[in-house]
Amino acid sequence: MLIKPTAILIHVPNVAEGVVWYQQAFPQARAEYLPEFDFTLLHVGDFTIEVVQADEKVSEGKKGTVLYWQVKSLDAALEYLTSIGAKLYRGPMLIDGNNRMCQLEDPFGNLIGLKGQ
Template sequence: MIVKSHRPLLVTRHSCIVPTALDSLSFAAVLCVKRLMKPIANLIHVEDLKLGLDWYQKAFPGAIVRTIDDFTFLEVNGFALELVLADERVGSGKSGSVTYWLVESLEYEMDRFKSIGSIIYRGPMEIEANQWMCQVTDPFGNLIGLRGPF
C-alpha cells in the first residue's frame, strides 16, 4: 500500500502509518496496512479432559497429539484443538461461536460423527454453490460445524 502525503509519516511496530502532525482532523485517521490474520486454534471447554481428548481423537482421526509444557492438544492440518476444563466463567455447550470444517462428503461425515455419539443439532441445509452445512454435538454439548458437498 502506498500512501502519499505532504506530511511526515511514522510507521509503527504494528504496521500502521500514523501522521506525525495531527493538527488536521481530515488527516488524523490512522491507516493500517492489511495484515494476514489466520485462525490457529480453537479453545474447547470440556468437563473431562481425558474423555474430551479421547473423543476428539475419534472425531478427527488424522489429528496429531502434541504436548508442550504439560499442555496436550490436537493438531489438525496446522490448526490446534485445545481442550481445557470448563468452569464457572466459561462452560461447555451451545452458547457461542461454531468452527466449520470443510469435508469431502457431508453425508459421510454426519454418519461418522453419529457413530461416535454426536447428535445432528442443525441441518443439513443447502447453502450456496452445491455446498451443504450442518452442526453436530460433542459429548459436552459443544457444536462442531461441517460444510461440504452432500
C-alpha cells in the same frame, strides 16, 4: 496485517474424556503431549484443537460460536461423527450451489459445524 486462525479451545467437563473423543472425531489429528503442562494438543494441519477444562468463566455447551470444518462428503462425516456419539443439532441445509452445512453437538454439549457436498 495478516490474521490467521491458529487454534480453537473446546471446553469440556472432563479433559481426558474430551481428548479421547476429539482424537476419534479427528483421526487425522496429530497428538502432542506437553508434560510440563500435563496437556495434549491435537494438530490438524497447521491448526490446533485444544481441549480444556470448563470452569465458572467458560462452561461447555452451545454459546453462539461455531467453527465449521470443510469436508469432502457431508454425509460421510455426519455418519462417522454420529457413530461415535455426536448428535445432529441443525441441518443439513443447502447453502450455495451443491454445498450443504450442518451442526452437530459433541457429547459435552459443544457444537461442530460441517460444510461440504
